[in-house]
Every structure is written in C-alpha cells, then in structure tokens.
Amino acid sequence: MLTYPETQIIPLTTTKNGVIRIAGTRIGLDIVVEEYNAGMSPEEIVYNYPSLSLADTYAVITYYLLHKSDVDQYIEQLNRQAEQIRQSVETQYGLNDVRQRLIAQQTPPQE
Numbered sequence: 001m002l003t004y005p006e007t008q009i010i011p012l013t014t015t016k017n018g019v020i021r022i023a024g025t026r027i028g029l030d031i032v033v034e035e036y037n038a039g040m041s042p043e044e045i046v047y048n049y050p051s052l053s054l055a056d057t058y059a060v061i062t063y064y065l066l067h068k069s070d071v072d073q074y075i076e077q078l079n080r081q082a083e084q085i086r087q088s089v090e091t092q093y094g095l096n097d098v099r100q101r102l103i104a105q106q107t108p109p110q111e
Contacts, residue, residue: 010063011056020074022060025051030075032060 011023020029027049035045042057064071090099 008059011059012063019078022052022056024056025049027052028078029060029064029071030078032057033064033071033075036061036064 012020012029013023014020021027022029022032031049032045032052035048036042040048042054042061046052046054046057
C-alpha cells in the first residue's frame with residue numbers, strides 16, 4: 001500500500017539577515033525562482049547549482065507556485081534593498097564619477 005506524509009517539509013531556511021535560502025546550501029530562494037522564471041527546468045537549475053538536490057529544487061518551485069505573490073514580493077524587496085545598497089556604496093565611494101569616466105572612455109567621439 002502506498003503511504004505518503006501528511007505534510008511535506010519545505011527545504012527553506014531564513015538567515016539572521018532575513019535572506020531565504022535553500023536548506024543546506026548558500027543558494028537563495030530568489031536565485032531558484034529567477035532561473036525558473038527565465039525558463040530553466042529544475043534539472044537545468046540543479047546542473048548549474050550542484051549543491052541543490054533535484055527533489056529540493058522541485059519542492060522549492062512547488063512552494064513558489066503555491067505562494068507566488070508572496071515570493072514575488074519578497075524578491076522585489078530584495079531587489080530594492082540591493083539597489084539601495086548599490087546607490088549608497090556609489091555615493092560613499094564616489095563610484096558614480098568613476099563609472100561616468102569609464103563610460104566616456106568607451107564611447108567613440110561624436111563627429
């Protein structure tokens with residue numbers, strides 16, 4: 001007779017900084033979701049991130065599909081935080097000026 005667990009454990013863990021990762025790895029939930037949304041199959045994701053197991057990858061994608069709006073909001077929040085950090089670093093270290101100089105060096109002169 002086929003038996004199955006009444007509940008399935010989702011292989012996710014949250015760091016002290018609030019980042020959600022696949023349990024036992026350093027791979028973020030956002031990475032798996034973004035790769036999946038880019039058209040990669042679970043097998044391709046595991047191929048590119050060998051620390052992931054195929055079963056965990058399928059479980060995480062299933063979780064995403066069942067909680068799509070919450071996960072999408074979480075990823076959007078991560079992207080906003082990353083942009084804020086990038087802008088802060090550029091301002092603090094004057095990287096915007098460096099970027100502009102490098103772009104100017106790569107741009108052919110206008111005739």
